[in-house]
Amino acid sequence: MSSGLNEDFLDCIVRLEETHVQQGFDEGYEEGLVSGREDARHLGLKLGFETGELIGFYRGCSALWNSALRIDPTRFSPQLHKHLNDFHVLLDKFPLLDPEDEAKDGIKDDLRVKFSIICASLGFSKKQFEWSEEMLREMLGCCKVYISEARNKTALEAIERALKPFPPAAIVNKFEDAAYGRVGYTVVSSLANGSSSSLKNAVFAMVKTALDTINLELHCGSHPRLGVVDHICFHPLSQTSIEQVSSVANSLAMDIGSILRVPTYLYGAAEKEQCTLDSIRRKLGYFKANREGHEWAGGFDLEMVPLKPDAGPQEVSKAKGVVAVGACGWVSNYNVPVMSNDLKAVRRIARKTSERGGGLASVQTMALVHGEGVIEVACNLLNPSQVGGDEVQGLIERLGREEGLLVGKGYYTDYTPDQIVERYMDLLNNS
Numbered sequence: 001m002s003s004g005l006n007e008d009f010l011d012c013i014v015r016l017e018e019t020h021v022q023q024g025f026d027e028g029y030e031e032g033l034v035s036g037r038e039d040a041r042h043l044g045l046k047l048g049f050e051t052g053e054l055i056g057f058y059r060g061c062s063a064l065w066n067s068a069l070r071i072d073p074t075r076f077s078p079q080l081h082k083h084l085n086d087f088h089v090l091l092d093k094f095p096l097l098d099p100e101d102e103a104k105d106g107i108k109d110d111l112r113v114k115f116s117i118i119c120a121s122l123g124f125s126k127k128q129f130e131w132s133e134e135m136l137r138e139m140l141g142c143c144k145v146y147i148s149e150a151r152n153k154t155a156l157e158a159i160e161r162a163l164k165p166f167p168p169a170a171i172v173n174k175f176e177d178a179a180y181g182r183v184g185y186t187v188v189s190s191l192a193n194g195s196s197s198s199l200k201n202a203v204f205a206m207v208k209t210a211l212d213t214i215n216l217e218l219h220c221g222s223h224p225r226l227g228v229v230d231h232i233c234f235h236p237l238s239q240t241s242i243e244q245v246s247s248v249a250n251s252l253a254m255d256i257g258s259i260l261r262v263p264t265y266l267y268g269a270a271e272k273e274q275c276t277l278d279s280i281r282r283k284l285g286y287f288k289a290n291r292e293g294h295e296w297a298g299g300f301d302l303e304m305v306p307l308k309p310d311a312g313p314q315e316v317s318k319a320k321g322v323v324a325v326g327a328c329g330w331v332s333n334y335n336v337p338v339m340s341n342d343l344k345a346v347r348r349i350a351r352k353t354s355e356r357g358g359g360l361a362s363v364q365t366m367a368l369v370h371g372e373g374v375i376e377v378a379c380n381l382l383n384p385s386q387v388g389g390d391e392v393q394g395l396i397e398r399l400g401r402e403e404g405l406l407v408g409k410g411y412y413t414d415y416t417p418d419q420i421v422e423r424y425m426d427l428l429n430n431s
Contacts, residue, residue, distance in 0.1 A: 052165025140237040155213035162205040169202035181221020217299035227321025253325040257311025267326035332384040336410035
């Protein structure tokens with residue numbers, strides 16, 4: 001090989017190596033950018049949640065302190081009054097929805113200083129802690145949120161995270177049922193100082209996340225449903241009035257309808273005519289299964305809802321469905337398993353158990369397939385202090401014997417109101 005050809009060959013090898021090096025650099029650079037963006041996104045989310053939790057905590061403290069002032073204006077000194085007012089003004093100024101606002105770090109530092117001054121001024125004696133806890137117990141609202149999903153753990157985790165920036169709101173119970181394709185959350189928060197923003201904002205964030213992460217068209221389960229977020233119900237706890245939680249329910253429903261653009265229906269004390277939940281459901285075809293095996297599958301069947309919603313459009317998304325939002329006294333859910341595949345027989349038992357069918361007062365029932373060889377009599381106890389699970393269990397067992405069917409032990413899907421208050425206070429004390 002001549003020297004000229006040899007040099008050309010060596011040049012080709014060098015250029016080829018340079019090309020490979022450059023390609024490797026370019027690919028590595030692109031992968032590094034992608035990895036960096038992903039790491040930055042996770043870090044941003046983490047910092048965002050931490051900031052939201054801190055500001056939410058400060059707002060909860062501010063609401064509690066202002067409640068104390070309303071109850072006893074002479075309890076704190078004029079100087080402490082000024083610190084509390086300054087603290088409230090700083091909270092209003094904090095740019096929670098604008099993470100790029102350069103003022104946020106300075107305001108956060110001022111809040112920390114002011115918070116320390118207030119805490120030092122209060123002293124936090126044991127007596128004050130007991131007084132504050134007792135006051136908080138008397139100002140609680142509860143919201144049950146029923147979502148048409150139980151298998152998509154990623155979506156459920158996102159829904160639960162969505163609540164965290166809004167303390168003192170907290171999830172005190174979560175009941176998942178894979179066969180029904182349904183999860184129920186029990187959310188509690190203080191309504192101190194007449195402020196319901198924590199409870200309302202927490203539930204709204206959960207609803208928005210559910211609508212963003214769950215597609216009703218892909219859903220299947222043996223429990224009826226009309227939407228991704230099928231049902232939201234507010235209940236007063238302790239000394240809170242039905243009017244207080246009704247106001248929160250109404251405000252939330254308006255936001256879901258106008259901001260999230262989902263047809264939203266009000267019922268119970270939140271609706272001016274006090275219409276019932278089951279009357280709305282019947283008009284929208286809630287109780288009619290659309291798949292063999294007595295299951296509900298796929299998205300909402302209609303493009304326009306036949307019943308004008310109280311909020312939101314009449315056009316309905318198949319992927320989202322509709323939402324029912326209401327307020328009422330405490331309702332207990334008690335389900336009794338019947339070991340049978342005979343749906344007609346269990347429906348007879350369910351009907352004879354319900355008030356509608358001549359059974360127990362204030363009891364509503366459905367017979368729902370619950371896995372292989374089991375059909376549940378699902379019961380709503382509208383006045384559980386008068387008719388409880390024991391009476392329901394006894395009647396269903398008797399009716400089961402008449403049908404020649406084996407009846408299992410029933411179960412509640414949630415705690416009692418007193419238990420929920422205790423669990424909530426424990427969560428606050430341990431947080």
